[in-house]
Amino acid sequence: MxxxxxxxxxxxxxxxxxxxxxxxxxxxxxxxxxxxxxxxxxxxxxxxxxxxxxxxxxxxxxxxxxxxxxxxxxxxxxxxxxxxxxxxxxxxxxxxxxxxxxxxxxxxxxxxxxxxxxxxxxxxxxxxxKFASPEIIGQIAKFGRYVDTYPIVHLDRDRDYGESLFCINPFKRGVLVQILGSNGRSIKRTRVEPMSALIVPLNELLGREDCRWTGRVHLSATNRLVVFTVKHSLSDPTLINDLEHMDAFRAEPSHMSSLQWLRQRVGKFLSNRGFMPFRVS
Incomplete structure (x- = not known):
C-alpha cells in the first residue's frame, strides 16, 4: 500500500x-x-x-x-x-x-x-x-466519545506544583470537554473553539482546605482533540517544567493471541516496504 x-x-x-x-x-x-x-x-x-x-x-x-x-x-x-x-x-x-x-x-x-x-x-x-490514530478510532467507535486519561497528576501548594491540560482542537467544529478527577471532583464543562488551543488548569481538583493531591484525571469530549498535560508552577503557570501527551483510553482487548501478534508484525513489516497482500486484523 x-x-x-x-x-x-x-x-x-x-x-x-x-x-x-x-x-x-x-x-x-x-x-x-x-x-x-x-x-x-x-x-x-x-x-x-x-x-x-x-x-x-x-x-x-x-x-x-x-x-x-x-x-x-x-x-x-x-x-x-x-x-x-x-x-x-x-x-x-x-x-x-x-x-x-x-x-x-x-x-x-x-x-x-x-x-x-x-x-x-x-x-x-x-x-x-491529527487524525488516523487506531486507538482513538477504536475508542470513539466503542464509546461514542473521545476519552483521554493521565495517571500521575500531582498538585501541591507547599511545593508549588501545578498542572493543566493543554487541549488543542485542530478541526473546524467546536468541542465540549469534561474533566474528572479520581477524587470525585470535576471541572466545569468547557468548550474548545475550532482551530484553537485552550489551557485548562487542574487547580479545582485540589480542595480549598487541601495542601496536596495526587491522582488520575479522565477527560472526555464530543469529538477528537489533541491533549497534552503541562506540569508547571502553581503560582505562575508560565513556568513550565514538562509537557507530555495524554494516554488514549483504549477500547481494544489488552491481550491477543500469539498468532494474531505474529500476523500484525508480518503485516507491519510488509506495509513499511510498500507491500500489503492481505488485511491484517
Whole structure:
C-alpha cells in the first residue's frame, strides 16, 4: 500500500514560548518507496482560530537522502497583531509534491520540538497525530466519545506544583470537554473553539482546605482533540517544567493471541516496504 501523504502532527506552543522544530529527514527518506521523490513540508501555526504563520518547503530526495537539508528548521512563536501572546499550536504536514503515491508508510517518524523562552527552562515535547490514530478510532467507535486519561497528576501548594491540560482542537467544529478527577471532583464543562488551543488548569481538583493531591484525571469530549498535560508552577503557570501527551483510553482487548501478534508484525513489516497482500486484523 502506498500513500501521497504522511499523517499531520500537532505540536503544542504555550503562551510566551518559542517553538523550534527540526524534522528527521533520514526517517522521511526511509518512507519513500524508491528512496526518491519531491516532497512538500508544510507548517501552519494557529491561535484562536486564526492562521498566524504558514510555510511550505519543497525538498528532493535521492537514495533516501534529502538534497536540501538546510531548509529543514522551523521556528514559531504565538504573537498576534495586537501584541498579545496566547497559546496555540503548530501543524506539520508532509506531502508528495505532485500527489503521487511515493510513501510506503503514512505514519510520521518520531520527533521532538524544543520550547524555550528567556529566563525559563526549555522543554522538549513530542507531537500527536491529527487524525488516523487506531486507538482513538477504536475508542470513539466503542464509546461514542473521545476519552483521554493521565495517571500521575500531582498538585501541591507547599511545593508549588501545578498542572493543566493543554487541549488543542485542530478541526473546524467546536468541542465540549469534561474533566474528572479520581477524587470525585470535576471541572466545569468547557468548550474548545475550532482551530484553537485552550489551557485548562487542574487547580479545582485540589480542595480549598487541601495542601496536596495526587491522582488520575479522565477527560472526555464530543469529538477528537489533541491533549497534552503541562506540569508547571502553581503560582505562575508560565513556568513550565514538562509537557507530555495524554494516554488514549483504549477500547481494544489488552491481550491477543500469539498468532494474531505474529500476523500484525508480518503485516507491519510488509506495509513499511510498500507491500500489503492481505488485511491484517
Amino acid at each position: 502506498a500513500f501521497n501523504y504522511i499523517i499531520p502532527v500537532i505540536t503544542a506552543i504555550p503562551s510566551g514560548y518559542q517553538c523550534d522544530l527540526v524534522l528527521p529527514l533520514d526517517a522521511i527518506g526511509a518512507r519513500l518507496i524508491d528512496g526518491e521523490g519531491n516532497v512538500v513540508i508544510r507548517r501552519r501555526v494557529y491561535c484562536e482560530g486564526e492562521l498566524l504563520d504558514s510555510q511550505e518547503t519543497q525538498v528532493a530526495f535521492e537514495g533516501g537522502i534529502c538534497k536540501q537539508p538546510l531548509l529543514n528548521r522551523f521556528t514559531a512563536k504565538i504573537t498576534r497583531d495586537d501584541g498579545v501572546t496566547s497559546a496555540g499550536y503548530l501543524e506539520t504536514a508532509i506531502l508528495s509534491l505532485d500527489g503521487d503515491e511515493i510513501f510506503s508508510n503514512h505514519m510520521p517518524p518520531g520527533f521532538y520540538a524544543i520550547l524555550s523562552t528567556d529566563g525559563k527552562k526549555s522543554v522538549f515535547t513530542d507531537g500527536s497525530l
